[in-house]
Amino acid sequence: MDEFDVVVLGGGPTGENLAERAHAGGLTVALVEAELVGGECSYWACMPSKALLRPGAARADAERVAGAREAVTGALDAAAVLRRRDSFASDWKDDGQVDWLNGAGITLVRGHGRLDGERRVVVDTPDGGHRVLTARHAVAVCTGTRAALPELPGLAEVRPWTSREATSSSTVPERLAVVGGGVVAVEMATAWRALGSEVTMLVRGQRLLPKIEPFAGELVADSLRESGVDVRFGASVTEVRRDGPVTLTLDGGETLTADEVLFATGRVPATADLGVESVGLDAGKPIEVDDTGMAVGVQGGWLYAAGDVTGRALLTHQGKYQGRIFGTVIADRAAGRELDLAPWGRSVATADERAVPQVVFTDPEVAAVGLSLEQAERQGRRVRAVDYDLGGVAGASLFADGYRGRARAVVDLDREILLGVTFVGAGVAELLHSATIAVVGEVPIARLWHAVPSYPTISEIWLRLLETFRG
Template structure:
């Protein structure tokens, strides 16, 4: 028997939950379809467990950076306690609490593997093989997220490599961990597992870590990882992989064409993510399986007004907070259209997602942290925008109090015609807490002349805003 709802949401991760919650708050009915854990990747295998693994290392580094406190630190991290704390943040991979929230929000849940089955239709195959057909009056929102990408390296498919899921949920510390990829996942997991006792080798094809960030960020993280004992190898290609007994053996080509073998007990592949659209029935509505969904700024799939692609599936910004942001915007657009409203699609409309075009905030929780929002200097150059880059040491009274010999960098990219910030990057201990102010300045396009009147409290690390403005004024 068919079950009909106003909105059918395929995928009950944080993005899907927010779409469903938004439309239900708007007076529509909604059902979530999920074949794994309700709450999705972030709750169980990404943001929460990874940051829990990193937090102890961060706290110890902060204590050891202050004379008087460092003398009190007489031991190392308790690995078992760290892993147990990590497990508590995932509720030991039990989604009962999330399911309770879904029901309390007035959202229905169908367990099983969901696939599109033509316009406004989803067929769900349950754990017992039984099928349920769901019909959407107004919209189907695809929120199936992304999956770890695997590069076409000879033998890689046979070595049982870790994806980020295994890296964040491992029950014991690997003795030797090889990491392929120097983006934020590779750098964070190198930081976490090296501190928990692994000998980590990080292999990066590019000539720097964090290649999409400002160059100063990659340099600082590389130096810190090496100082912590990580073997960081840049300009390194992995050409083949094999298992030899209990070892993973990689053949690598370094700068200059030198070949050698690198050995470890586990291999983490962290080279990016691909939209999870391969087996969700896109072919039944004339779309190509495996491709990201092409959407407009209301997250509506082009030429299919009943279909929405929200979060990682559209490839715009594969970050949890941006998925949630898109979910709120998509949900508002779905409700507006269901009510027959004229859905405004201008840049400042409440129905559209624009922040993922020019004002995405992100934090890499390495030591030091890298916090950024908006365009980098390279982005501004590529876009042909008139700009000036201000890069200064993060040296203020607040940072000196925070840690002895505090090292950090602040970078602002300023539109020299409009006199507004295009982007900001902070590199240093605990700089994540500076990011929201930068995000507001970038999103709000606050004129530099007005920022002079946003007086930072003394003595805090936020004084860096005054130093940036002074450096820009010259």
């Protein structure tokens, strides 16, 4: 039996950040990880997916500029792209991450950990043994999510791709079917189409990226179709089978054949085999936490959770944000230090509700923070959406010939501050942090007039949005 001040379950970015902040606050920390330290983002999501997407985006940018366009010949070198992807996934080895943990003074425990009552974790170690860890102050669950697969006849035998296979495949499928219309679906359709796959998207609903402003999904759908992707809305899969290729049967009886099929149909919290029942929680459900990260419904104030497993904001950077705050909270409570619980205080994750930033790395890129118009209206706020054609900004026309894009700011009319901002267009990801600062800082529009954008850059969109609002 080993005793630590804090035991962290899950060694992804969220768990690493929480462990580091708890240790920086003076506590001893053990981090339990069953797979690779660095987690989903490092090996099967953020890093490899963006490495797959970047070459296609670079080529597309060049093709939109006269002079550079004529220099672009031939297809992407798929083998070179996959080699570069592998390097960004550290060839699926976690030596560097382990070195960081050791340097930070955090104890790594390899194996599958599960809760076993109050402040107690049992780890099934790789050698077939068991190790019992107890926590003096807190156990923090940072185990993330896993891909959700529908219950379909024949699915298990088909060996479908999830996001893991889609980001780590060593070969380019000739034909790829993508089931879903969210972020993973559109990004992987973009990446594999650029690498030469014939891609068909089967979207059960009527729009892509349904949680973002509607025009974002419309522009992305248009671009996917122009690239050669067959985007089908209102398409539901009723059965799949594999006999060499994969055959998908749709709800109208039509069949589709592909070499691989990616089911990008959502995520579920990784709590099914975590022993949460031993502390009165439901297996397979998110762990609800308050704004300090403490689990709701667990007596004693010792159980915390952070990241995707909480269901608050399923994004790596948001999980890291929670990890930093909640790790500090654990250390402060252990030391008897006073917490700062006011909105935007150092002890609460206020941004989870008011200012979550997200980039979708399609072509065009989608970058959004805060509330959409629909979300703001649903909350009963008095708001106005201010829209502008990004292609009308001088910097955008220099960036690409025939630049297409759109921007929207959602303005709180009572306070004249921004509640949300969305950009769609090539290169807009780097605009997002300015919008995030404006939303988090609740910067009055009157003050934003004095934030002068450099000319001629795409950031001049800020001036155009303010001018449109003032009329």
